[in-house]
Amino acid sequence: MKTALSLAAIGVTILAVQFPSTAANFTAKVVSVGDGDTITIGYNGKKKTVRLACIDAPETRQKPWGQRSTAKLKGLLPGGQRVKIRQVTIDRYGRTVGEVYVGNRSINLAMVQAGEAVVYRQYLDACRDTKSLYLKAEQQAKKRRLGYWNQRNPIMPSTFRRQGRRSNSSPRRTQGTMSTQGYVAGTCKELRRMGLSRFTPGDPNYTRGRDRDNDGIACE
Incomplete structure (x- = not known):
C-alpha cells in the first residue's frame, strides 16, 4: 500500500495504537505541513489547522532542528494523505488539538520515536491512554541520540519560546x-x-x- 511504503521509506517503524472511535473523532485529508507539530487538513470542504497533541517540535528558528522536524512530518504526512484525528480540544488560537493517525498508527508518537519532537509533558494527560508509550519512545530516542537529541545541550522548544518572549518584552x-x-x-x-x-x-x-x-x- 502507498501509506506503508511512504512510512517505511523514511525509516520509521511506527507503533500500532488502536484508534479510539468516538463522536469527537473524524477523518480528513492532509493539505500541508506547517512545522513539526502543525498541519492543515481538509474537512467538510474547509481547511482546518491541527496542532499535534502531547508533543512539541523544535521551533523553526532552532536551526537546523526545526527544519528537520518539519521535513520528517512532511515525509510521514504527504499532501492528500487520509488521516484520522482524535480531537482533544480547541486551543486559544482556534486550532484543533489532537492525535493524528494513519490507520492505527499515531503520527504524534512516530515523531517522538524519530527524535524529531519531544514529549510535551505539560499536556501529556491529553494522551492518557498512551502516555507510557510516549515517555518510552522519548527515552529510546534520547538514548540513541536520534534527531533533536543529537546535540550536546538541547534546549526544549517551550524553553526556547519563553526565552524569545522575555527578549522581545525587554525594554530597549x-x-x-x-x-x-x-x-x-x-x-x-x-x-x-x-x-x-x-x-x-x-x-x-x-x-x-x-x-x-x-x-x-x-x-x-
Missing part, C-alpha cells in the same frame, strides 16, 4: 549602552544625565552628529 535602552569601542549610545542630553559631557576628536564618544556647531567639541 540606549542610555549607557557600550560598544566594544567604548562608544556610549544616546543623545547628548542622555550622556549629560550620566555625567558625561565634553568630547573631542579621538574620543570614542565624539561624533559629528554630537558636534552640531562643528567646533571640535561634542556635547559641550
Whole structure:
C-alpha cells in the first residue's frame, strides 16, 4: 500500500495504537505541513489547522532542528494523505488539538520515536491512554541520540519560546549602552544625565552628529 511504503521509506517503524472511535473523532485529508507539530487538513470542504497533541517540535528558528522536524512530518504526512484525528480540544488560537493517525498508527508518537519532537509533558494527560508509550519512545530516542537529541545541550522548544518572549518584552535602552569601542549610545542630553559631557576628536564618544556647531567639541 502507498501509506506503508511512504512510512517505511523514511525509516520509521511506527507503533500500532488502536484508534479510539468516538463522536469527537473524524477523518480528513492532509493539505500541508506547517512545522513539526502543525498541519492543515481538509474537512467538510474547509481547511482546518491541527496542532499535534502531547508533543512539541523544535521551533523553526532552532536551526537546523526545526527544519528537520518539519521535513520528517512532511515525509510521514504527504499532501492528500487520509488521516484520522482524535480531537482533544480547541486551543486559544482556534486550532484543533489532537492525535493524528494513519490507520492505527499515531503520527504524534512516530515523531517522538524519530527524535524529531519531544514529549510535551505539560499536556501529556491529553494522551492518557498512551502516555507510557510516549515517555518510552522519548527515552529510546534520547538514548540513541536520534534527531533533536543529537546535540550536546538541547534546549526544549517551550524553553526556547519563553526565552524569545522575555527578549522581545525587554525594554530597549540606549542610555549607557557600550560598544566594544567604548562608544556610549544616546543623545547628548542622555550622556549629560550620566555625567558625561565634553568630547573631542579621538574620543570614542565624539561624533559629528554630537558636534552640531562643528567646533571640535561634542556635547559641550
